[in-house]
Amino acid sequence: MSAQIFPVPTEVASRALVDDAKYQEMYDRSVKDPDGFWGDHGKRIDWFKPYTKVKNVSYDPHNVSIKWYEDGTLNAAYNCIDRHLEKRGDQTAIIWEGDDPADDAKITYRDLHGHVCRLANVLKARGVKKGDRVCIYMPMIPEAAYAMLACARIGAVHSIVFGGFSPDALAGRIQDSDCVAVITSDEGLRGGKKVPLKANADEALANCPSVKTCVVVKRTGSAINWVDNRDIWYHEATEAASADCPCEEMNAEDPLFILYTSGSTGKPKGVLHTTGGYMVYASMTHEYVFDYHDGDVYWCTADVGWVTGHSYIVYGPLANGAISLMFEGVPSYPDASRFWQVCDKHQVNTFYTAPTAIRALMREGNAPVEKCKLDSLRLLGSVGEPINPEAWIWYYEVVGKKRCPIVDTWWQTETGGILITPLPGATALKPGSATRPFFGVQPEIVDGEGKVLDGATEGNLCISESWPGQMRTVYGDHERFVQTYFTTYPGKYFTGDGCRRDEDGYYWITGRVDDVINVSGHRMGTAEVESALVLHKDVAEAAVVGAPHDIKGQGIYAYVTLNVGVEPTDALKKELVQWVRHEIGPIASPDWLQWAPGLPKTRSGKIMRRILRKIAEDEFSNLGDTSTLADPGVVDNLIDQRQNRK
Numbered sequence: 001m002s003a004q005i006f007p008v009p010t011e012v013a014s015r016a017l018v019d020d021a022k023y024q025e026m027y028d029r030s031v032k033d034p035d036g037f038w039g040d041h042g043k044r045i046d047w048f049k050p051y052t053k054v055k056n057v058s059y060d061p062h063n064v065s066i067k068w069y070e071d072g073t074l075n076a077a078y079n080c081i082d083r084h085l086e087k088r089g090d091q092t093a094i095i096w097e098g099d100d101p102a103d104d105a106k107i108t109y110r111d112l113h114g115h116v117c118r119l120a121n122v123l124k125a126r127g128v129k130k131g132d133r134v135c136i137y138m139p140m141i142p143e144a145a146y147a148m149l150a151c152a153r154i155g156a157v158h159s160i161v162f163g164g165f166s167p168d169a170l171a172g173r174i175q176d177s178d179c180v181a182v183i184t185s186d187e188g189l190r191g192g193k194k195v196p197l198k199a200n201a202d203e204a205l206a207n208c209p210s211v212k213t214c215v216v217v218k219r220t221g222s223a224i225n226w227v228d229n230r231d232i233w234y235h236e237a238t239e240a241a242s243a244d245c246p247c248e249e250m251n252a253e254d255p256l257f258i259l260y261t262s263g264s265t266g267k268p269k270g271v272l273h274t275t276g277g278y279m280v281y282a283s284m285t286h287e288y289v290f291d292y293h294d295g296d297v298y299w300c301t302a303d304v305g306w307v308t309g310h311s312y313i314v315y316g317p318l319a320n321g322a323i324s325l326m327f328e329g330v331p332s333y334p335d336a337s338r339f340w341q342v343c344d345k346h347q348v349n350t351f352y353t354a355p356t357a358i359r360a361l362m363r364e365g366n367a368p369v370e371k372c373k374l375d376s377l378r379l380l381g382s383v384g385e386p387i388n389p390e391a392w393i394w395y396y397e398v399v400g401k402k403r404c405p406i407v408d409t410w411w412q413t414e415t416g417g418i419l420i421t422p423l424p425g426a427t428a429l430k431p432g433s434a435t436r437p438f439f440g441v442q443p444e445i446v447d448g449e450g451k452v453l454d455g456a457t458e459g460n461l462c463i464s465e466s467w468p469g470q471m472r473t474v475y476g477d478h479e480r481f482v483q484t485y486f487t488t489y490p491g492k493y494f495t496g497d498g499c500r501r502d503e504d505g506y507y508w509i510t511g512r513v514d515d516v517i518n519v520s521g522h523r524m525g526t527a528e529v530e531s532a533l534v535l536h537k538d539v540a541e542a543a544v545v546g547a548p549h550d551i552k553g554q555g556i557y558a559y560v561t562l563n564v565g566v567e568p569t570d571a572l573k574k575e576l577v578q579w580v581r582h583e584i585g586p587i588a589s590p591d592w593l594q595w596a597p598g599l600p601k602t603r604s605g606k607i608m609r610r611i612l613r614k615i616a617e618d619e620f621s622n623l624g625d626t627s628t629l630a631d632p633g634v635v636d637n638l639i640d641q642r643q644n645r646k
């Protein structure tokens with residue numbers, strides 16, 4: 001592992017909110033006196049009715065219950081907008097940078113208030129009320145943020161589905177939470193290419209009778225299909241609506257949003273986050289992790305379709321009255337210099353992206369970066385997957401000019417906000433390590449039997465105590481919530497990640513230990529891709545594993561057994577890859593597909609993915625224990641095929 005240590009630069013330390021001594025002091029208090037600590041920090045949010053209780057949590061597998069600030073009332077949109085109006089109504093809230101470099105906009109907090117109120121009134125007029133679910137299927141345009149905040153304002157629960165998901169994937173998510181409305185746009189625009197969002201929504205909605213309203217933002221103006229009485233144009237409806245809409249008073253534990261994420265089994269889970277604890281945690285982590293000071297220009301390149309976009313483009317930054325940049329496009333369009341040009345154009349101070357983007361840009365060489373000044377940058381961030389030290393160093397040296405610390409932030413959709421991370425003014429950095437826990441977070445490394453391991457060690461990562469941003473349940477399936485996170489190691493939250501702790505107490509995330517693949521920082525369940533493959537008429541069986549990929553971190557490796565009599569051709573391979581794209585979306589496309597006349601199984605019929613992973617990694621001599629294989633010949637055959645491909 002990397003031995004290099006990067007101390008906190010003096011300029012960073014001089015303006016930082018927290019130095020090392022303060023981190024230690026705050027951290028100690030946060031674990032010794034969580035009620036006192038979170039009781040104080042909960043006040044960073046404006047409450048309509050202040051809470052008198054802080055933490056009320058049980059991790060007992062027979063009764064998992066997580067409540068924070070349970071008797072307080074508040075509204076998330078009020079915290080992101082209204083409370084800033086007096087002091088910073090004319091300050092920019094969102095800088096929007098379009099796909100086309102000529103397209104941009106600045107939205108002040110006052111503008112944001114008007115847009116959000118109007119859309120909230122449109123939703124209300126269509127009968128959407130507190131507790132109803134609203135699906136948002138949008139490109140990265142300001143209206144996506146307005147939609148989130150309009151839902152929050154009236155107490156509706158939003159469920160954002162990433163614009164890259166297929167009609168089927170969209171329909172499944174809408175049905176699972178019985179959404180009553182969808183907010184989408186005619187098309188999206190990414191890297192100069194149009195994404196047929198409304199057409200996808202139409203296809204999905206054919207199977208979603210609960211949806212009574214579809215609000216459509218005009219983005220490209222292309223011709224689209226229209227369903228009278230269901231579809232309404234955003235611009236027409238909001239223009240006619242009042243720009244004043246009171247905020248619904250929400251209990252701290254009322255749901256704020258659902259976000260679907262992949263697990264190791266079954267269909268995606270609706271991760272449910274509630275209002276009070278989430279807002280406290282998102283805003284607090286945003287301020288401390290990014291050392292946010294008033295006036296800083298902050299850019300998180302994520303999409304609002306993922307949790308990073310929820311917590312660190314919208315809720316965290318806006319709750320803090322920050323200037324949050326929202327980017328519609330992709331890093332490579334019009335060329336590989338785009339990110340850096342946007343940094344210069346908007347004088348970005350903090351830049352937060354994913355290792356996959358860094359690796360892709362690193363491959364383009366230094367020239368696209370060096371064309372730009374990048375002198376406004378002060379802090380860099382990384383999220384979504386482990387960052388390999390080589391990419392870290394490139395990011396640090398070429399982008400950050402050795403001036404800017406990198407915060408490698410480890411967290412999950414389930415955690416609502418960052419759990420393990422450096423703090424810029426407090427933590428010396430080690431490339432590839434997410435370093436130390438945030439306030440209140442108590443990581444534990446356990447072995448396969450659940451024994452807690454001390455000191456420098458490696459094992460499975462659990463968190464022993466709750467933090468306010470934690471998910472509360474799986475929407476509609478509390479039992480699945482308990483089973484997934486609280487039964488493997490009773491009394492602890494199990495993250496699904498492997499982790500190493502070094503001599504300095506630094507944490508190094510080693511990747512998933514379950515059947516989840518992390519593709520370009522996005523989670524994909526192997527079971528989902530397998531289910532899609534076996535839906536094809538020619539496929540008898542499929543097994544999917546993750547394999548190392550230069551840019552994506554992990555790619556999707558599919559082993560496919562065809563029905564008897566079906567010819568294994570290259571054309572069929574292409575067709576199957578297309579099939580998965582169509583069933584789930586482009587992010588689920590297999591990177592490799594290998595024919596498997598048979599799959600390695602135990603005598604009880606369980607597929608031995610461990611062996612399939614090794615074959616995909618070309619580690620033929622290191623397959624581990626194969627004594628439980630029902631038919632060892634199957635493995636030799638797969639190895640032969642893999643070797644012959646080269």
Ligand code: PRX
Nearest residue numbers: 383384385386408409410411412413509523
């Ligand atoms: O495996 C970890 C990895 O991404 C998973 C969570 O994925 P998701 O819920 O989609 O959220 C991604 C954005 C928060 C984790 O279980 N992961 C996330 N951040 C890091 C990471 N792995 C290593 N280092 C990170 N900084």
